[in-house]
Amino acid sequence: MLKLEARPEPSRAWSYGSPVLALVSTVLVGLVLFALLGKDPGRALSMFFWEPVKSGYALGELVVKATPLLLIALGLAVCYRSNVWNIGAEGQYLLGAIAASGVALMAEKDTSGWIVVPILLAGILGGMVWAGIAAWLKDRFHTNEILVSLMLVYVAIQVLGYMVYGPWKDPLGYNFPQTKTFELATRIPRLFSGSRLSIGVLFALIGVAGMWVFLFRTRAGFALQVGGLAPAAARYAGFSSRRALWVAFLISGGLAGLAGALEVAGPIGQLTPYVPAGYGFAAIIVAYVGRLHPVGMMFSALLMSMFYIGGELAQSRLGLPKSLTGVFQGLLLFSLLACDTLVNYRLVWKHKLEGR
C-alpha cells in the first residue's frame, strides 16, 4: 500500500512544485464543475486565465486588484512566519479604510493633493490600532489571537455600518448608506492616464523589496522567524516572543490599513457598505500559495486577482454566481495544503507484510 515516508530534509523542488500542482488540481476541479453546470469549460477557463491578461488595460485591472491582496499578504507572511495567527486582516483593512475616509471627508474644493499623505497615514494607523487590540489582549491576557482578530472583523463591519448609516451619511445621497464622493484632491495619484493603476502599486513593490530585506537580511526579521519556528531556541537566544507578537501584528495591521486607504481613496472613492470584499481573507491564501515569500506572493496575488476578475466575468457573461471566486479560492488553499505534504514526505509503495 501507499505510505508516506518522512524525507531527511524538506524537498526544495516540491516547495516550488506544490503551488503549481495545487493550481492544476483546482483548475481540473473547476473544469468538471463548469461541465456539470452545463457551461463550456474552455470558455470559462479563458475568462479566468486569458481575459485578465489579454490587453494592456486588462493587465492594469489585474494589477489594480492584486495590489491590496499583495500588501495585506506581505504583512500576514510576517505573522505566519513568526507563528502569530492573525486571521483578521479583513477587519484591519476596514479600519484603515474608515480612518482614511475620515481624513478624506475633511477635504474641501481647494484642498491640496498632499492630503493623500495624511489619508494614507490615517489608514496605516487605523489598521495598526485594530491589530494592536488583538496583540494587546494576547500579550496582557493570553487570549487566543485567532478568535480575537476574527471577532474584530465582525466588529469592524458594524463600525463601518454605523459610520455610513449614521454620522457620515451623505445628506444629499438619496438616503443611500454611503458617504459623499470624496473630493478629487484626495484621489490616490495615478501612474498613467487611462489606467486605474495608482501609486499603490509602487507601495506594494517597495513592500516586496522591504519585506525581503527585513525577513532575510536583518537581525529583527531573523529573530521573529526563530521565535516562530523554535520558541525555546528563541528564548535561549534572548529573542522576545512578546516583541515578535507586537511587531508582527503592527506590521500586518499597518499594511492592511494601507491597503484599505488605497482602496477607498483610489478605485472606490467613497465609503460604502461594499468596501469589505474579502481581500483580508483572500490574502491569507495569497500568503500561503506564495510560500510566505515576498516574491512568491507577487505571483500568487496576481493569480488571486485573476480569480476575482474571472469570477466577475463568469457572472456577467455566463450567468454564474460571483461566489464562484470563493469556491475556487477555498479549493486552491485546500489542494495546496494537501500538496505540501510532498515537501516533507515522499510517497512510497510498501508491502503490508514488511515492518508493520
Add this chain to the structure above:
Amino acid sequence: MDSYALLIAATLNAGTVLALASLGLLINEKAGIVNLGAEGMMLCAAIAGFATVVHTGSDTLGFLAGMGVGAIMAAVFGVLVIWLNTNQYATGLALSLFGGGFSAFAGVAYVQARIPERPQFSVPYLSDIPFAGPALFRQHPLVYATILMAAALVWFLYRTRAGLVLRSVGESPESAHALGYPVRLIRLAAVVAGGALCGLAGAYLSEIYTPLWVEGMVAGKGWIALALTTFATWRPARVLLGAYLFGGVTMLQFHLQGIGVDISSQFLSMLPYLSTIVVLALISRNPRWIRINMPASIGKPFYPGS
C-alpha cells in the same frame, strides 16, 4: 412580564445553535484536534438543510442532510490533518473559506425561497403554566435534545471506557498508541462526529431558528462556538451554559431595540462579538488554569512511531 418570557424562550433557541456546534467542537478538541472550519461547515449545512426542506418538506431529512454535509467536510479536513499532517489551523481556515464560498454559490437559487409554516411545538400541560410555559416549554424538540446530548456527552467522556480512550488520545496520543489504540482512526471519528454536530447546528439555524437562507447567515456563530470551548474550559455542562449565555447576549440586542433603547443598531449588533472577546480575555487571564484544563496535545500532530 410576557416580553421576558419571550426573551428567555428566544435565548434557549439561539443558545441551541451555539451549543450544538460547540459540543461538536468539544469532542474534536478532547481528541486533540482544533477545527477552525466550524463556520464553513455550518454554512454549507445550513444551505443543505434548507434546500432539503424546500424540496422534501421534511425537517428531519433536512437535519440529516446538514449532519451529512458537516460530517463529509469534517472527514476531508480530518484526512488532511491526521494522515497528511497538514497544519490544523490553516486547514480549518481553508474549510471555512471554502464553505463560505461554496454555500453562497449553492444557495443563490434559495435566497427567496420560503419553507412552509410549521405548527408551534409545545410540551403538553407544561406549556400552559404561566410564564414558565411560554419561556421554557414551547421550544423545538431539538432544544431539549441538545440538553440531553450535553448530559450524554458528560456520561460518555467521564463514565465510559470509550470516552476515556478518546480523552487519552487528546492528552497523550503516544501513550494511547503504545497501548494499541488506533489513534488516527479515533481522531477521525471524533472529527467526523464534531462535524456532524456543527452540521446539525447549521441546519437548525436555517430550518428552525431563522428560518430562511441568507448568504453568510452563520455570521460568526461558528467562531463563537470555538471560543465557547475555551470559555467552558472543555467541560460539556459549561459549554451548554456558555451557549445560553451567548444566546442571551444575541437576543438582548433585539430585546433592547424592542423596548426602544436609543442605541444604534450597529452597536447592539457588536455585542455578541465584543462579549466573546471580553469573556476570552477574562478566562485566559490565568494561563495556568487554562493549561490544567486544556487537552494536553490539542492542535499538535501525531506521527505513529516510524
